[in-house]
Amino acid sequence: MKPISIRDMSIRFGAVTVLPKVSFDVAEGECFGLVGESGSGKSTILRCASLLLDTWSGEARIGGTSVREMSPADRCRTLQMVFQDPYGSLHPRHSVRTVLSEPLKIHHFDDHAARLEQAMIDVGLPVAFLDRYPHQLSGGQRQRVAIARALIVEPDVLFLDEPTSALDVSVQAEIINLLVRLQAEKGFTYVMVSHDLAVIDHMCDRFAVMKLGEIVEILPRSAIVGNQATHPYARELIGASLSYENAL
Amino acid sequence: MTEKTPYATRPAPDLEWLRSLRNIVLYLARTPTSAFGLLVLVVLVLAAVFCPLIATHDPYLQDLQNTLAPPGGAHYFGTDELGRDIFSRLLYGSRITLTIISLVTIVVGPIGLFVGTVAGYFGGRVDMVMMRLTDIFLSFPSLILSLAFVAALGPSLNNAIIAISLTAWPPIARLARAETMTIRKADYIAAARLQGASPARIIWRSVVPMCLPSVLIRLTLNMATVILTAAGLGFLGLGAQPPMPEWGAMIATGRRYMIDSWWLVTFPGLSILAVSLAFNLLGDGLRDALDPKQMNRR
Numbered sequence: 001m002k003p004i005s006i007r008d009m010s011i012r013f014g015a016v017t018v019l020p021k022v023s024f025d026v027a028e029g030e031c032f033g034l035v036g037e038s039g040s041g042k043s044t045i046l047r048c049a050s051l052l053l054d055t056w057s058g059e060a061r062i063g064g065t066s067v068r069e070m071s072p073a074d075r076c077r078t079l080q081m082v083f084q085d086p087y088g089s090l091h092p093r094h095s096v097r098t099v100l101s102e103p104l105k106i107h108h109f110d111d112h113a114a115r116l117e118q119a120m121i122d123v124g125l126p127v128a129f130l131d132r133y134p135h136q137l138s139g140g141q142r143q144r145v146a147i148a149r150a151l152i153v154e155p156d157v158l159f160l161d162e163p164t165s166a167l168d169v170s171v172q173a174e175i176i177n178l179l180v181r182l183q184a185e186k187g188f189t190y191v192m193v194s195h196d197l198a199v200i201d202h203m204c205d206r207f208a209v210m211k212l213g214e215i216v217e218i219l220p221r222s223a224i225v226g227n228q229a230t231h232p233y234a235r236e237l238i239g240a241s242l243s244y245e246n247a248l
Numbered sequence: 249m250t251e252k253t254p255y256a257t258r259p260a261p262d263l264e265w266l267r268s269l270r271n272i273v274l275y276l277a278r279t280p281t282s283a284f285g286l287l288v289l290v291v292l293v294l295a296a297v298f299c300p301l302i303a304t305h306d307p308y309l310q311d312l313q314n315t316l317a318p319p320g321g322a323h324y325f326g327t328d329e330l331g332r333d334i335f336s337r338l339l340y341g342s343r344i345t346l347t348i349i350s351l352v353t354i355v356v357g358p359i360g361l362f363v364g365t366v367a368g369y370f371g372g373r374v375d376m377v378m379m380r381l382t383d384i385f386l387s388f389p390s391l392i393l394s395l396a397f398v399a400a401l402g403p404s405l406n407n408a409i410i411a412i413s414l415t416a417w418p419p420i421a422r423l424a425r426a427e428t429m430t431i432r433k434a435d436y437i438a439a440a441r442l443q444g445a446s447p448a449r450i451i452w453r454s455v456v457p458m459c460l461p462s463v464l465i466r467l468t469l470n471m472a473t474v475i476l477t478a479a480g481l482g483f484l485g486l487g488a489q490p491p492m493p494e495w496g497a498m499i500a501t502g503r504r505y506m507i508d509s510w511w512l513v514t515f516p517g518l519s520i521l522a523v524s525l526a527f528n529l530l531g532d533g534l535r536d537a538l539d540p541k542q543m544n545r546r
Contacts, residue, residue, distance in 0.1 A: 052438050076444035089435035093457045102453065103443040146439070153443065 001156040001187050002063030002078065003028045009048055011056035018044050019213045021058070028063075031183065031190040033200040033207030035237065041213040042193040043084075046159040049191075050081055062157055073107060080150035084162040086142035090134040096120075096145050097130040103153045119148040124178060140171035147178065151186075160192040164199060176202055197224060197241040209234040275537040282533020288526035296342040305333035307340040307493050316509045326511040328502060334511060337493035338519055344494045345523060348409055348478045349471050355413040356420055357467055363417070364424025365455045369432055369447065379425065382418040390415040391477055398486040405494070408487040412477050416470055423466050427459040461538035469531035472524035479520050495520050 004026040011019050019041045026032040034042040047053045049060040051067055060067045062078055070078065083089035090099060100119055104112050120127050123144040134142055143163060150158060163179065164172040180203060183190060194200050200207050201224050208215045209231070217231040227242060229235045276282040295302065304324070311331030319326040325334040367378040385393070390412075397411035431437065432455070440450050481487035482496025490497060495516040502512025 047438075050442055052441065072444050076442060079442075081439070081442055083435040083439065085435060089439055091436040091440075091454055091457075094454075102440070102445065106444050106449070149439065149443070 001028055002189055003030075004032075004049075004157060004189060004191065005059075005061045006045070006049060007059045007061075009045065009056055009058035009060060011044065011048055011053065017213065019048070019056070022213070022215055023058075024208055024215060024218060026189055026191060028189055029183075029187045030206065031192060031204045033204035034191065034193045034210060035195065035197060035200055035207055036210030037237075038195075040210040042210055043161050044213075046081060046161050046191065046193060050079055050159060051075065052081075076103075076155075077107065077153050078155055079157040079159060080153060080155040081159040081161060082143070082146050082150050082163045085166045086139055086146050087134075087166070089146050090142055092134055095131055095133050096137075099145060099149055100130070100152055103149065107153060115152060119152045122151055122182065123148040138171075139167050140174055143167060143171075143175050144178065147175075147182070151182070155188070157189045157191070160190055162193050162195065165195060172199070179203065197238065198245065200224070209237060272534070272537045276530070276533045279533050279536070281529045282537075285526040285528070285530035285533060288522050289530065292342050292346065292523055292526075295339050296346045299336075299339040299343065303333075303336035303339045305336045307332060307337045308491055309333075316505060316512075318509070319511050325515045326509070328498070328512055329505055332491075334498075334515055337498060338495070338515055341493040341495045341498065341516070341519070344405065344488055344492060345475060345478070348405075348412070349474055351409045352413050352416060352474050353467055353471065355409075356416045356470070357463065359413075360417040360420025361424050361456060361459060361463055363421040364426075365428045365451050365459060367421070368425035368428025369451050369455055371429075371432075375425070378421070382421050385415065385418040386422075388415070390473070391480055394477055394481060395484070395486065398481060403486040403489065405488040405492065408478060408481045411481070412474055415477075416474060419470070420463055420466055424459045424463055427462055428455050431455065431458050465531055465534045465538060468527055468534055471527040472531075475520060475524045475527070 006025070007023050009019055009022045010017070022041070022045060024032070034045065036042055044053070048056045049067060054068075062070075067075055067079070094102075097116065100116050101112055103109075104115060109115060116130060117127050120130065125141060125144050125148070129137070129141070129145075134145075137145065143166075147163075160179065164175050167175060176199060179190070182188065190203070192200070192204060201221060204221055206218060206220050208218045209229070210216065211233050217229055217234040219229055219234065223229055224238055224242075227235060227238045229238055273286075276286050309332060311327070313331065314323075314327055315329055315331045317323055317327040317331070323333050323335065325338065328334055328337070363378050363382065367375040388396075393415045394408070394411035397414055398407050401407040401410065437450060437454055440454055445453070478487055478494075479496030479499070482494045482498075483500040485497070485500060488494030488497050490501070498516040499513045499520075502509070502516070506513050
C-alpha cells in the first residue's frame with residue numbers, strides 16, 4: 001500500500017558502527033527480505049526505521065513521508081512490527097483481549113468487540129481464545145496473537161523480525177502461509193528479516209544480503225535457485241544454504 | 249455475524265484474579281512457617297476488629313486499688329502501674345499497630361513504585377536525579393531519620409506514621425527500579441511503544457504489573473521493620489502518646505517496674521515479636537508463592 005525508501009541510514013553504538021550507510025527501496029505491496037549472518041545489522045534496520053532506536057542519521061520514508069515527521073499516532077497506524085520471540089513479545093500478565101484492545105483504546109477506535117473478533121478470525125484463532133493468557137497458548141498461537149496485535153491498527157507496512165525462527169518447522173509453515181495470505185488480502189508492504197533462505201524464497205520478491213552492516217547485493221527471488229549472485233559473500237551464503245538443503 | 253451476542257466480557261479476568269489469590273493463600277497455608285505467619289496475622293486482624301467484644305476491661309480505666317497485679321483470673325496478663333488491664337490494652341493496641349502498618353504501606357507502596365518505575369523506565373538524567381534523591385534518604389539509618397522527622401514535626405502517632413513513611417520508601421524505589429530495568433528492553437515494551445502507548449501508559453499498564461509481586465513481598469517484609477520502628481518511637485516517647493495503648497509505649501512505661509513486675513514488658517514485647525516475626529515469615533512465603541514459575545505451574 002505504501003512504498004518504503006531508506007537512504008543513508010547509519011547508526012553507531014559507542015565505538016562500533018553497526019550500520020555504516022544503508023540505502024534500499026521497497027515497492028508498495030512488495031515483500032523485501034533481509035538476510036545475513038548474526039550481528040550483520042538486519043534487525044537494527046527495522047528498529048531504526050520504526051524509531052525504536054532513534055539515534056541514527058539518514059532518512060526513512062514510508063509512502064513519501066519521513067518517519068520522523070509523522071505524528072506518533074500516524075506512525076503507529078502506518079507501520080507495525082512482529083517480533084522474533086513470541087514468548088517475549090506478549091506481556092505475560094495481559095490476556096489476549098487486553099493485548100488487542102490496548103491499541104484500540106490508544107487510537108480511539110470504535111466498535112471494539114467486532115474488531116477484536118475480526119482480528120482473531122484474520123489470524124485464524126478461535127474467538128474464545130480472547131480470554132486466554134500467553135502461558136495458555138502455544139508458540140504458534142502466540143505468534144498469531146502478535147500478528148493480530150500488529151494488524152488491528154490497520155497498518156500499511158509490516159516489519160517482520162524473524163517471525164518464524166523461534167518456532168517449530170511445521171508451525172513455521174503455518175505462520176508463513178498466514179503472512180502470505182494476509183499480504184494477498186490486505187496488500188501489506190513487508191520487510192522481513194530472516195536467517196532462512198527457504199523462508200525468503202517462499203515469501204519475498206527481492207532480498208538484500210547483508211554483511212557487517214552493509215548491503216552487499218540486492219537480488220530477486222529467482223537468483224536463489226541457480227545461485228546467480230555476483231558478490232562472493234552472497235554466493236557463499238546462498239551456496240551454503242543450497243548445499244544444506246540438498247544434504248537434507 | 250450480526251446475530252452473535254457479545255462475549256461475556258468482564259467475568260473471566262475477575263475469576264482469574266480471584267483464583268490466583270486463592271492459589272496464593274492455599275500455597276501459604278501449605279508451608280508451616282508462612283502458615284504460622286498467616287495465622288498470627290488473622291488473629292491480629294480479628295483482635296483489632298473484635299477487641300471491644302473480647303476485651304475484659306476498658307483499656308483506659310484506671311484502678312489505683314489494684315496496681316501491678318500479677319497475671320491471674322481477673323486480669324489475664326495482670327495490670328500496669330495505674331491498674332489498667334494489660335490484656336485489654338494489648339488488644340486495643342493491635343488497632344494502633346494495624347493502623348500504622350496499613351497507613352505506612354498505603355503511602356510507601358505507591359511512592360516507591362512511582363519513583364522506581366519512572367526512574368528505571370526513562371533512565372538517563374531522570375534516573376540520575378531520582379536515584380540520588382533516594383540515596384540521600386538511604387544514607388541515614390531509618391530510625392535516626394524518623395527520630396529527626398518526629399522531633400521536627402512534634403511527637404504524635406500521625407507524625408510517627410509520616411516519619412516512618414518518609415524513611416521506608418527508598419528500598420521499594422530501588423527494587424522497582426531494578427525490576428523495571430530488567431524488563432524495559434523487553435519486546436512487549438517495544439511492541440507497546442510501537443502501538444503508540446505513552447510512557448505513562450506503558451509504565452502503568454506494562455511495567456507496574458511486572459514489578460508488583462516483588463514490591464508486595466518487600467512491603468510485607470518491611471512491615472516488620474515498620475512495627476519495630478513504630479515501637480521504638482513509642483518507646484522513646486515520640487510515637488503514640490499516653491494513655492494510648494501502643495505496644496512500644498507500654499514497654500517504655502513498664503520498664504521502670506520491670507524487675508518486680510515482669511508482665512508489664514513481657515506481654516507487649518511478645519506481641520511485637522510475634523507480629524513482626526509473622527510478617528517476616530509471611531513475606532518469605534509470599535516470595536515463593538508469587539514466583540512466576542510457581543504461578544505458571546498452577
